[in-house]
Amino acid sequence: xxxxxxxxxxxxxxxxxxxxxxxxxxxxxxxxxxxxxxxxxxxxxxxxxxxxxxxxxxxxxxxxxxxxxxxxxxxxxxxxxxxxxxxxxxxxxxxxxxxxxxxxxxxxxxxxxxxxxxxxxx
Amino acid sequence: xxxxxxxxxxxxxxxxxxxxxxxxxxxxxxxxxxxxxxxxxxxxxxxxxxxxxxxxxxxxxxxxxxxxxxxxxxxxxxxxxxxxxxxxxxxxxxxxxxxxxxxxxxxxxxxxxxxxxxxxxxxxxxxxxxxxxxxxxxxxxxxxxxxxxxxxxxxxxxxxxxxxxxxxxxxxxxxxxxxxxxxxxxxxxxxxxxxxxxxxxxxxxxxxxxxxxxxxxxxxxxxxxxxxxxxxxxxxxxxxxxxxxxxxxxxxxxxxxxxxxxxxxxxxxxxxxxxxxxxxxxxxxxxxxxxxxxxxxxxxxxxxxxxxxxxxxxxxxxxxxxxxxxxxxxxxxxxxxxxxxxxxxxxxxxxxxxxxxxxxxxxxxxxxxxxxxxxxxxxxxxxxxxxxxxxxxxxxxxxxxxxxxxxxxxxxxxxxxx
Numbered sequence: 001x002x003x004x005x006x007x008x009x010x011x012x013x014x015x016x017x018x019x020x021x022x023x024x025x026x027x028x029x030x031x032x033x034x035x036x037x038x039x040x041x042x043x044x045x046x047x048x049x050x051x052x053x054x055x056x057x058x059x060x061x062x063x064x065x066x067x068x069x070x071x072x073x074x075x076x077x078x079x080x081x082x083x084x085x086x087x088x089x090x091x092x093x094x095x096x097x098x099x100x101x102x103x104x105x106x107x108x109x110x111x112x113x114x115x116x117x118x119x120x121x122x
Numbered sequence: 123x124x125x126x127x128x129x130x131x132x133x134x135x136x137x138x139x140x141x142x143x144x145x146x147x148x149x150x151x152x153x154x155x156x157x158x159x160x161x162x163x164x165x166x167x168x169x170x171x172x173x174x175x176x177x178x179x180x181x182x183x184x185x186x187x188x189x190x191x192x193x194x195x196x197x198x199x200x201x202x203x204x205x206x207x208x209x210x211x212x213x214x215x216x217x218x219x220x221x222x223x224x225x226x227x228x229x230x231x232x233x234x235x236x237x238x239x240x241x242x243x244x245x246x247x248x249x250x251x252x253x254x255x256x257x258x259x260x261x262x263x264x265x266x267x268x269x270x271x272x273x274x275x276x277x278x279x280x281x282x283x284x285x286x287x288x289x290x291x292x293x294x295x296x297x298x299x300x301x302x303x304x305x306x307x308x309x310x311x312x313x314x315x316x317x318x319x320x321x322x323x324x325x326x327x328x329x330x331x332x333x334x335x336x337x338x339x340x341x342x343x344x345x346x347x348x349x350x351x352x353x354x355x356x357x358x359x360x361x362x363x364x365x366x367x368x369x370x371x372x373x374x375x376x377x378x379x380x381x382x383x384x385x386x387x388x389x390x391x392x393x394x395x396x397x398x399x400x401x402x403x404x405x406x407x408x409x410x411x412x413x414x415x416x417x418x419x420x421x422x423x424x425x426x427x428x429x430x431x432x433x434x435x436x437x438x439x440x441x442x443x444x445x446x447x448x449x450x451x452x453x454x455x456x457x458x459x460x461x462x463x464x465x466x467x468x469x470x471x472x473x474x475x476x477x478x479x480x481x482x483x484x485x486x487x488x489x490x491x492x493x494x495x496x497x498x499x500x501x502x503x504x505x506x507x508x509x510x511x512x513x514x515x516x517x518x519x520x521x522x523x524x525x526x527x528x529x530x531x532x533x534x535x536x537x538x539x540x
Contacts, residue, residue, distance in 0.1 A: 087155055093150075095151075104158070
C-alpha cells in the first residue's frame with residue numbers, strides 16, 4: 001500500500017504540474033479534485049494520507065475544506081497542506097487556525113511543495 | 123477564598139495559554155510567509171537572469187545576422203553600380219531605369235541593416251563615442267545643406283536659428299550628425315507645407331537643440347511611443363517611405379550615450395517639436411570618462427591599464443603669451459606626434475586646452491614608463507624642430523591601474539603628481 005495524496009486545485013494546468021512533481025518524487029497514487037466539495041468527498045471516500053488544497057477554489061475555499069476535513073475525520077484526518085499562488089501572512093495564520101499542517105507557496109519548480117510533502121509524510 | 127483564588131489563577135493560566143497559542147500561530151504564519159517570499163524572490167531572480175540572457179542572445183543574433191548580410195549586399199551593390207556605369211558593356215535607358223530602382227532598394231536595405239546594428243549596439247551598451255571638440259553650428263549647417271534639395275522638392279523651407287556662429291562642444295560628431303539627419307528627415311517626411319526649423323542655443327552647462335516642423339503632428343496617445351523600437355504610429359506616409367521604425371529610438375540612444383536628454387512636444391495638426399540637450403563636458407569629466415573606459419577594458423581583459431598625462435606647465439602664463447588658437451594648434455600637433463609614436467593601436471589620446479591623456483590598456487608600470495620616455499623624446503624633438511622649447515614646457519606623468527589607483531580620479535591624481 002503506497003502513500004495516497006489528494007490534490008484539490010481548480011486550475012487544470014496546476015493540477016497536472018503538481019501531479020508530475022509528486023510522481024517524480026516517488027508518489028504514485030495521486031487523486032484529483034477540481035472543487036472544494038469534490039475534494040471533501042474524496043477525502044472521505046479515498047482516505048488519503050495527505051491533502052494538498054489550493055486557497056482559492058470556486059465555492060468552498062481551501063480554508064473551509066481544511067476545516068471540514070479535520071473536523072469530520074478528527075483523529076483519522078489526513079495531513080493537510082494549504083497551497084497558494086498569492087503569499088499572505090494573514091492567510092497563513094488562517095490556514096493554521098483551520099488545522100492546516102503546512103502552508104506553502106506554488107513555485108515553478110515545485111521544490112517547496114515537494115519538500116513540505118516529504119516532511120509531513122516522514 | 124482559596125478556591126476563588128485558585129479558579130482565578132486557572133482562568134488566567136488558560137487565558138495566557140490561549141494568547142501563547144495565538145502568538146505561536148502568528149509566528150508560524152510569519153515564518154511560512156517569510157520562507158515563501160524568499161523562495162519567490164529566488165525564483166524571480168532566476169527568471170530575470172534567464173530573460174537577460176535571452177535578451178543578450180537576441181542582440182547577438184541581430185548583430186551577427188546584420189554583419190553577415192552586409193557582405194553580400196555590398197557585392198550586389200558593387201555589381202549594379204558597375205553595370206550602371208556601363209563598364210561590362212553598354213546598357214539601354216530601360217535597363218538603366220530598372221537597375222537604378224534596384225540600387226535605391228539596396229541603399230534602403232543597407233540603411234535598415236545599419237539601423238539594426240546601431241540598435242543592437244545601444245542595447246548591449248556597446249555604443250562607443252569618439253568624442254572630440256566640434257563646432258555644432260557648422261555641423262548643423264552641413265546636415266541642413268544635405269537636405270536642401272529634398273525640402274525644395276516638397277516646397278518646404280529649412281532654416282537654422284542660432285545666436286552665435288560657433289559653439290564648440292565635446293561630442294561624437296558622426297553620431298550627432300546622425301541625430302540631426304534622423305530628426306530632419308523625419309520632419310520632412312511628415313510635413314506637407316510650411317517650414318522646418320533647427321534651433322541651437324549655447325547655455326551655461328549644456329547646448330540645447332531643437333528641430334521643429336509645421337507638419338501633421340502626433341496624437342497624445344502616440345507621444346509616449348515615439349522613441350520606442352519598431353513603432354510606426356498614426357502618421358500616414360506615402361508608399362516607399364516606410365522605414366524600420368528604429369530611427370528615433372537610435373536617436374534617443376545616441377543622445378543618452380552623450381548623457382543628454384531628448385523629448386518631444388506635439389499636437390495633432392500643429393507640428394512636432396523635438397528638443398534635446400547635450401551637456402558640456404569639462405576637461406576633467408572627459409578625462410575621467412576616458413580613464414574609466416580604459417579601466418573597464420582592463421578589468422574585462424583581466425589586465426592592467428596605464429595612463430600618461432601630458433600637461434603644459436604654466437598654462438596660465440602661456441595663455442598670455444600665445445593666442446588660444448595657436449596653443450590649441452600646437453597641442454593638436456603634439457597629439458599627432460604622440461599618436462605616431464604609439465606603436466600599438468587602440469591607445470586613446472584626448473586633447474584639450476592644456477592636457478593630453480594617453481590610455482594604455484594591458485600595459486604595466488614598466489612598459490608604461492618606457493612608452494612615456496619614448497613619447498617625451500618624440501615631443502622634445504618636435505618642439506626643438508619648431509623652436510618652441512623655450513615657450514612650451516611639458517610635464518609627463520604616468521600611473522598604472524590597479525597599482526597606483528583603483529578609480530579614474532585616483533589614477534589621474536597619481537599621474538599628475540609626478
